[in-house]
Amino acid sequence: xxxxxxxxxxxxxxxxxxxxxxxxxxxxxxxxxxxxxxxxxxxxxxxxxxxxxxxxxxxxxxxxxxxxxxxxxxxxxxxxxxxxxxxxxxxxxxxxxxxxxxxxxxxxxxxxxxxxxxxxxxxxxxxxxxxxxxxxxxxxxxxxxxxx
Numbered sequence: 001x002x003x004x005x006x007x008x009x010x011x012x013x014x015x016x017x018x019x020x021x022x023x024x025x026x027x028x029x030x031x032x033x034x035x036x037x038x039x040x041x042x043x044x045x046x047x048x049x050x051x052x053x054x055x056x057x058x059x060x061x062x063x064x065x066x067x068x069x070x071x072x073x074x075x076x077x078x079x080x081x082x083x084x085x086x087x088x089x090x091x092x093x094x095x096x097x098x099x100x101x102x103x104x105x106x107x108x109x110x111x112x113x114x115x116x117x118x119x120x121x122x123x124x125x126x127x128x129x130x131x132x133x134x135x136x137x138x139x140x141x142x143x144x145x146x147x148x
Contacts, residue, residue: 021078025124029098032119034126036107039073039087040064043104046096047077047126049117049143051108053088057096060104061089075111078128082111 025034025047032047038056041064054075056066069089075082087105096103116134118127129135 021080021129022125022127023078025119025126026101027121027124028101032124032126033099033101033103034077036078036104037074037076038085038105038107039066039071039075041104044101045077045104046106047112047117048106049109049112051106052110053106054085054108054111055092055106056087056089057092057103057105058089059091059093075107077107077111078126080115080128080130082114085111 023034023036025032027033033044034047035043036045037043038045038054039061041056041060043060056071061071066089071087071089072084073087075085075087092103092105095106112128114130115128116131118129118134118137119125120127
């Protein structure tokens with residue numbers, strides 16, 4: 001009986017706490033790759049805090065009916081959605097040719113800065129939290145993505 005009560009309390013505590021969006025990822029060619037959708041184009045995206053802009057691979061964009069170099073759309077990552085984000089359409093062949101997985105684009109700091117991003121490598125998991133909902137956790141490294 002006590003075990004059931006303890007489990008019920010634990011479930012209640014978890015239900016009241018905001019949950020992070022979470023997705024499995026891979027660490028390939030020295031970068032983090034995760035499934036996402038940018039401007040309605042689903043695929044595997046490089047997660048790159050060093051890239052200032054969110055990029056959509058030109059080939060994927062054209063295959064999905066985009067002819068413009070700059071579009072606006074939603075960025076969906078780990079169950080979280082940012083609406084009305086500027087997205088640059090670029091030829092990413094030089095950046096993505098060594099990947100085994102076809103890369104649809106890059107999610108950059110312009111989109112990632114809206115979240116607290118928590119990455120675990122074994123197994124590879126990417127979690128995104130809204131800033132005021134992120135729990136306190138001990139990070140091996142903390143990088144600020146503001147001030148751009």
